[in-house]
Structure formats: C-alpha cells, structure tokens
Amino acid sequence: MMKAVLKYILPFVLLSVSCAKEPEQTADPAPVKKTVHYRASVEADPGTRATVNENMKYVFEAGDRVYLESEGGEIYGFLSLSKESDAGTSLALFEGDLTCQEGFSPLADTPVTLVLVGVADELHPVSGGKLSAADYGNKSAESLGEAVRRLSHFTASGKFGDLRFTLTQQSSFVVFCLQFDEERVSAGDVFSVTLYNDYSSETQTSLFSGSFPVKAADGDMEISWVTAFEGGTAVSGAKVVVSKAEEAPVILPMNDQTLAASSYYTFQRPTFMRDYLTVEAIDGPTKVTFNKATNNGIQYSLDGYDWKNYTSAVTLYNDGDKIYFRGKGTNYQQTGNSGILTADKASYVYGDLMFLMCDEKYKVKKEIEADFAFQRAFYKASWLQLHSEKKLKLSATTLSTGCYFEMFRGCTGITSLENLEMPGSGVSLVNRCFDSMFLECSGITAIPQGFLPWTQLAFACYRKMFEGCSKLATIPSDLLPALTLAKACYLRMFFGCSSLTVAPDLLATTPAPACYFAIFRNCTNISYVKCLMVLSAEQRIVYSNPNDKVYDNTADPPADNLEIWDMISSWSVFNKWLVTTNNQPLNNKSTSVFVKNPGMEYWRKNNPPGYSSVNWMGVVPGEWNMKNDGEE
Numbered sequence: 001m002m003k004a005v006l007k008y009i010l011p012f013v014l015l016s017v018s019c020a021k022e023p024e025q026t027a028d029p030a031p032v033k034k035t036v037h038y039r040a041s042v043e044a045d046p047g048t049r050a051t052v053n054e055n056m057k058y059v060f061e062a063g064d065r066v067y068l069e070s071e072g073g074e075i076y077g078f079l080s081l082s083k084e085s086d087a088g089t090s091l092a093l094f095e096g097d098l099t100c101q102e103g104f105s106p107l108a109d110t111p112v113t114l115v116l117v118g119v120a121d122e123l124h125p126v127s128g129g130k131l132s133a134a135d136y137g138n139k140s141a142e143s144l145g146e147a148v149r150r151l152s153h154f155t156a157s158g159k160f161g162d163l164r165f166t167l168t169q170q171s172s173f174v175v176f177c178l179q180f181d182e183e184r185v186s187a188g189d190v191f192s193v194t195l196y197n198d199y200s201s202e203t204q205t206s207l208f209s210g211s212f213p214v215k216a217a218d219g220d221m222e223i224s225w226v227t228a229f230e231g232g233t234a235v236s237g238a239k240v241v242v243s244k245a246e247e248a249p250v251i252l253p254m255n256d257q258t259l260a261a262s263s264y265y266t267f268q269r270p271t272f273m274r275d276y277l278t279v280e281a282i283d284g285p286t287k288v289t290f291n292k293a294t295n296n297g298i299q300y301s302l303d304g305y306d307w308k309n310y311t312s313a314v315t316l317y318n319d320g321d322k323i324y325f326r327g328k329g330t331n332y333q334q335t336g337n338s339g340i341l342t343a344d345k346a347s348y349v350y351g352d353l354m355f356l357m358c359d360e361k362y363k364v365k366k367e368i369e370a371d372f373a374f375q376r377a378f379y380k381a382s383w384l385q386l387h388s389e390k391k392l393k394l395s396a397t398t399l400s401t402g403c404y405f406e407m408f409r410g411c412t413g414i415t416s417l418e419n420l421e422m423p424g425s426g427v428s429l430v431n432r433c434f435d436s437m438f439l440e441c442s443g444i445t446a447i448p449q450g451f452l453p454w455t456q457l458a459f460a461c462y463r464k465m466f467e468g469c470s471k472l473a474t475i476p477s478d479l480l481p482a483l484t485l486a487k488a489c490y491l492r493m494f495f496g497c498s499s500l501t502v503a504p505d506l507l508a509t510t511p512a513p514a515c516y517f518a519i520f521r522n523c524t525n526i527s528y529v530k531c532l533m534v535l536s537a538e539q540r541i542v543y544s545n546p547n548d549k550v551y552d553n554t555a556d557p558p559a560d561n562l563e564i565w566d567m568i569s570s571w572s573v574f575n576k577w578l579v580t581t582n583n584q585p586l587n588n589k590s591t592s593v594f595v596k597n598p599g600m601e602y603w604r605k606n607n608p609p610g611y612s613s614v615n616w617m618g619v620v621p622g623e624w625n626m627k628n629d630g631e632e
Contacts, residue, residue: 033102038068038079039095040165058148058169062087063119066094067131070160071111074104076130078117099129108161116154116167123151123171123228134170138209140225144264147173151228172231172259177224177268178242178252180214184272185221189214191244193223195254199239207238218361231261242271255306273304275393276324278351279343281316282385286347288323289313292340296329296356316347327356331370332377339378346383346413350390353377357396367398372405380410386419393421402432409439418448425453429461436464445499446474457486467495477530479504485512490519497523506531 062084069076077098086092100106115131117124122139125132134153141147153170178193194209212223236256243249250271259265279288290298290310298310301324314323325341332340340356341349353374357365368374378384386392394404408414438444444466452462466472472494480490485508494500500523506516509532520526 034100035077035097036075036100036106037095038077038098039082039093040066040079041091041093058116058118058152058154060087060089060092061119065096065117067115067117067124068098069113069115069131070106071113073130074101075099075106075110075112075160106160108159110160112158112160114156114158114165114167116152118149118152120146120150121152123153134230136171136228136230138227140208140210140227142225144173144175144226147226147228153228153230169262170231171228172233172261173226173228173264174259175224175226175264175266175268176240177222177266178240179268179270180221180223181272182221185214187214187216187221189244191223191242194241196239196241197235198237199241199251201237207233207235219363220361229259231259231263233259235259240267240269252305253303269305275352275355276301276304276326277353277355278322278324278349278390279316279341280322280348280350280387281319281343282346282348284316284318284321284345286316286321286343286345287313288316288347289342290325290340291338291342292329292332292334293327296327296332297358298325298327298329298356299362300325324351325356326358326362328358328360328362329356331373332356333370333372333374334376334379336376337380339376339381340374341378342381343383346385348387348390349378349384350387350392350419352393352395354393354395364395366396368396368400368403371400372402373400374403374407375405376409377404377407378411379406381408382410382412384408384411385413386416388416388419391419391421394423395421396423397427399423399427399430399433401430402435403430404434404437405432406436406439408441409436411438411441412443414438414441415443415445416448417444417446417451422451429454429456429458431459431461432463433458433461434465435460435462436467438466438469439464440468441466442468442470444469445471447472447476447479449476449478451476452479453481455482456484457482457489459486460488460491461486462489462493463491464495465493466497467492469494469497471499472497473499473501475500475502475504477502477505480506483508485510485515487512488514488517490515491517492521493519494523495519495521498525501525503529508532 060081062081064081064087066079067076068079075098077096079094079096081087082093082095115124117126117131123134123136125135136151139151141150151171151173154167155170156165156167158165176193178191190211190213192209192211195207196204197207198204207229208227210225210227212225214221214223217224235254235258238254238256240252240254241249242252252269252271254267257265290300292298293310299307300310300314301307302314302322304324307326310325316323334340352364354364354366355362357368357373359365396403447466454461482489489512490506491514494503495518497520500520503520503523503526506519506529508515516531520529
C-alpha cells in the first residue's frame with residue numbers, strides 16, 4: 001500500500017506562570033481545592049489560514065483548548081484561547097484555571113501531560129472536569145482535513161516548570177475509497193463496511209464499522225471516508241467487508257502493517273475486478289517483462305488491488321498466476337524486434353489494452369492520441385496465446401493513424417480470434433489502423449463472424465492484415481461488407497493465405513486506386529471469388545503495369561503513383577488476374593478477363609494486342625479452366 005506521512009508538530013511556549021490560592025468555598029461541602037491560573041503563548045506554523053492548511057498542519061481555531069494534567073492527576077484543567085482574534089494566526093494566547101487537589105502544590109519538576117482538544121473534537125470525552133482516554137470508536141469523516149480537525153490526538157509530555165512544550169500527533173489516519181461498477185449501483189445506495197483484523201479466524205476483531213452512501217465522483221461511483229486509529233495499531237490478516245442488504249458481501253484484503261502515528265494511508269480499491277491488461281502463466285515459473293515502462297507510469301499488481309510501480313521483470317511462479325498492468329502512457333510504439341510485453345514461456349494475454357492509457361486516477365481513456373501508438377505491441381510474441389474464455393479487448397473508441405500496425409505480427413501461438421475483441425462497429429476507421437495487424441500469424445485457422453463489421457473504410461486500413469497466415473482456411477463470406485472502398489484498403493490483405501479455399505465476397509461496384517491490389521495473391525486453393533466491380537469504358541484501361549521499368553510483380557505499387565494504376569489494383573486480385581461475376585468484363589476486352597468460368601475465354605500464352613510481352617498469365621492457378629489462344 002502506498003504511504004504518505006504527515007508531521008504535526010506544534011511548539012508551545014510558556015510566557016508566564018502564576019499561582020494563587022482561590023478563596024475557599026465555605027458553602028461547598030466538597031474537599032477543599034485550590035486553583036492555579038496558568039497562561040501560555042502558543043506558537044504555530046506561520047502563514048496558516050485555516051483549521052487544516054494546505055500542508056496538512058493543524059491550525060488553532062476559536063474554541064480550541066489544551067488540557068493539562070499532572071502524572072498523578074493532582075492538578076488538571078483546561079486552557080482556552082484567550083482572544084477570538086487569535087484564531088487562525090501563528091501566535092495565540094491560551095490561559096485558564098487549573099484545579100489542584102487538597103494539599104498539593106505543583107513544583108517545577110512535576111511531570112505533566114498536555115492534550116489538544118479541538119473545537120470539533122470527537123475523540124476526547126470529558127467527565128467531571130477531567131479528560132478521559134481517547135476514544136477512537138467507529139468515528140469517520142468525509143475528508144482528511146475534517147478527520148484531522150475532529151479525530152486528532154495531539155499530546156505533549158514535560159514538566160510543570162518547562163518553558164516550552166511540543167505537541168505531536170498520536171493518531172494515524174486511513175483514507176478509504178471504494179469504487180463500484182456504475183452499471184450495478186445508483187447514487188444514494190447505502191453500503192455497510194467493516195474492517196476486520198485476523199478475518200475468518202477465531203480471534204477476528206472489528207477495527208471499524210460504518211455505513212456510507214454511494215456518490216458520483218469524477219465519473220465513478222464510490223463511497224469514501226476517513227477514519228482515525230491509535231498510532232501503533234497493528235493490521236494483520238485484515239479484510240474490508242462491503243455489503244448491501246441481501247447481496248453477497250465483497251471482501252477486500254488489506255496489507256499487513258502497523259499504522260504509524262502522525263501518518264496517513266490510502267486504501268483505494270474497486271469492489272469488483274477491473275479488466276486490467278493481464279498476463280497469466282500457463283507453465284510457471286514464467287518471467288514477464290514490460291519493455292515500454294519508462295515515462296509511461298506503468299504499475300503492476302499480482303492480485304488486482306495492491307499496485308506497485310514497475311521497475312523490473314516479475315516472475316509468476318505457478319501455473320495460473322497472473323500479473324496485471326496499468327499505465328498512463330500515450331505512445332507505446334515499438335520500432336525494434338520485441339513488443340512492449342515479453343514472457344519467457346507460453347502465457348495467456350487478456351483484459352483491456354486501454355488500461356495502459358489511463359488518466360491520473362487510472363481511469364481508462366477511450367482515445368488513442370499518438371499515431372502508431374501500439375505499433376508492434378506484441379511483435380513476434382510466439383509465447384502469446386489468447387484465452388478460450390477471457391477476452392483481449394481493444395476498447396478505444398477513437399483510433400489514430402496506424403495505431404495497431406503490426407500489432408500481432410509473427411504471433412504464431414494465436415490459433416483463434418474468437419476472444420480478441422476488436423473496436424466496436426461504431427468506431428471510425430482511420431488510415432492504416434489495422435495495417436499488417438496479423439502479418440505472419442501462421443497459426444490462425446479461421447476468422448470469426450462479424451470480425452470486421454465496418455462499411456466506411458480508410459486508406460490502407462486492412463493492408464497486409466492477414467498476409468502470410470498460411471493456415472487460415474475459413475473466412476465468413478460477409479467478412480468485408482463495405483460497398484464504398486478507399487485507396488489501397490484491401491491491398492495484399494490475404495497474400496499468401498495458401499490454405500484459404502473460399503474468399504469473402506467483394507461487393508463494391510465502384511473502384512478505388514489499388515483497392516484490390518494482390519488481395520489474394522498466392523492463395524492457390526481458392527476456387528471462386530465473387531466480385532461485383534463494374535468499370536466504365538474509361539476505367540477499362542491497360543491492365544498491365546504502366547511502367548515495367550520501375551515496378552516488378554513482387555513489390556507494392558509506389559505510394560505516390562497509385563492514381564495511374566488500374567482502378568482496382570493493376571497487378572490484380574490474383575497475381576495478375578481478376579475475377580468477376582455475370583461475365584462483366586473488367587478490362588477493355590472480355591477475352592482478357594480471368595475468371596473460374598468455363599464459358600469465358602482469356603489469354604494464357606499470348607498477350608492480347610496492345611499488352612506488354614510480360615507473361616502475365618503464367619501464374620494463373622493450374623486447376624482453373626484455361627483456354628489457349630486459338631483453341632475452340
């Protein structure tokens with residue numbers, strides 16, 4: 001648990017002391033007593049302006065008193081601020097009459113104790129003119145400042161004749177903040193809270209109990225309070241039990257520690273497990289390293305509640321052990337040959353990736369601000385596996401250019417995408433957002449239904465997305481529902497998917513530059529593609545490369561030259577050939593259209609008139625029906 005320490009030290013300077021016997025109260029049958037008038041000037045920190053100032057120091061206010069008592073209780077009484085105008089200042093005069101037991105006269109070396117009793121004090125009961133022991137009970141306050149006002153135990157020990165007393169804070173404060181799932185509670189709901197020591201053992205004891213209403217705070221639903229404990233209170237095997245009516249209680253662990261006087265502690269916990277980015281060991285011991293922790297405020301937890309700043313690799317010793325991550329970064333771009341996370345053995349990764357982009361309160365943001373923010377996040381992470389029941393979520397609602405570029409490139413341990421939760425269908429795609437996302441993921445066998453629901457595309461948004469996924473065999477026919485295309489949107493999307501037998505339908509009728517460039521190149525097992533593209537006469541331009549000398553058939557089209565390429569990709573859908581339906585020609589001659597359709601003719605050995613001499617037909621899959629030039 002994080003700990004911050006406050007020091008409360010108030011010097012008391014005695015300006016003058018005078019003793020005098022009061023006239024005996026002859027009408028009072030009680031034992032004869034005398035009073036001693038006592039005056040003291042108290043010097044506080046200069047510049048204070050409130051009961052608890054901005055440095056969390058105690059400042060006197062009208063109504064404050066100091067209780068003085070000798071070691072044996074023979075002399076006792078209260079000293080009060082003598083002038084209201086001294087309240088809130090750095091120097092105040094306290095005075096009052098102390099009561100002496102019969103026959104007792106204080107000496108200069110008489111041991112005495114002082115206790116500060118504030119005007120809002122709830123800690124110090126008074127009985128018979130004497131102060132009882134501090135009663136912490138189940139008292140609480142809404143804020144730390146208010147807790148210091150009402151629940152402080154400032155004491156000083158010295159001698160009656162001392163010229164100076166120093167008060168020190170003896171209370172310890174714990175600031176509690178419990179957060180709730182906003183979908184399950186409402187503002188005003190009341191929860192009971194009990195802090196137990198040695199919870200669930202025969203000796204368990206209650207350190208505190210109370211009831212608090214749920215409030216909305218900075219977009220969260222939470223209950224919060226501050227309570228004081230006697231300094232030195234030992235917390236061991238402690239649990240905070242949170243309950244409401246008939247609902248099952250939530251039990252939150254608290255670290256073992258001794259609550260030091262003049263200190264405050266923070267206990268901030270969600271009452272439900274948040275969806276932190278998680279790595280779970282499959283075969284412990286497993287060492288997990290966060291490679292992009294610098295300047296990103298990365299913290300880790302082994303239970304989801306107690307957080308530490310990340311400094312070095314953490315070992316998960318047993319199968320099923322987990323490490324949770326959260327951070328405050330905006331850019332985790334990796335340019336080298338490792339991702340932001342690495343593990344030395346196979347491990348599951350799940351939870352919300354956006355927990356690496358939190359605000360100051362570690363509340364998840366929804367916007368990816370930096371371009372290429374998660375580039376190569378899990379680059380060549382062959383150790384990474386997706387869990388069969390828990391999802392890895394990409395929950396951002398605002399994307400940035402190239403934000404997931406090569407994110408899972410070379411993650412050969414991914415076999416299914418069922419539990420990868422992509423951004424929602426209402427999220428707007430941006431340039432290159434999923435570019436090369438699963439490049440060379442040779443273990444992926446299928447793409448689930450509805451995986452890419454977007455109908456509004458962006459430049460190169462799916463470029464090379466599944467290139468090299470050699471085991472990819474199953475794709476929904478409606479995987480690509482867009483009717484309006486964008487430049488290079490599907491460029492090389494399934495290049496080299498040699499196990500693919502059925503291609504998704506290409507439904508758009510209007511082309512965009514390089515939109516289908518090599519989308520199914522080297523997909524040698526595809527037997528049919530439904531492509532509804534219709535070209536005007538002007539669009540039926542020369543099919544071959546417009547400049548053979550600067551471009552070969554293995555490279556991408558030059559980025560600054562896309563506009564002069566054939567509208568649907570130049571070098572075509574399959575290595576240099578196009579597919580259509582309804583015998584709709586895509587080029588200037590119907591006989592040059594390559595399609596798995598026995599009723600169609602196309603050139604195999606000789607190029608049509610006007611075409612270059614490059615053998616642009618030699619790569620047509622051999623199992624497709626072909627007709628030689630001049631054949632019947």
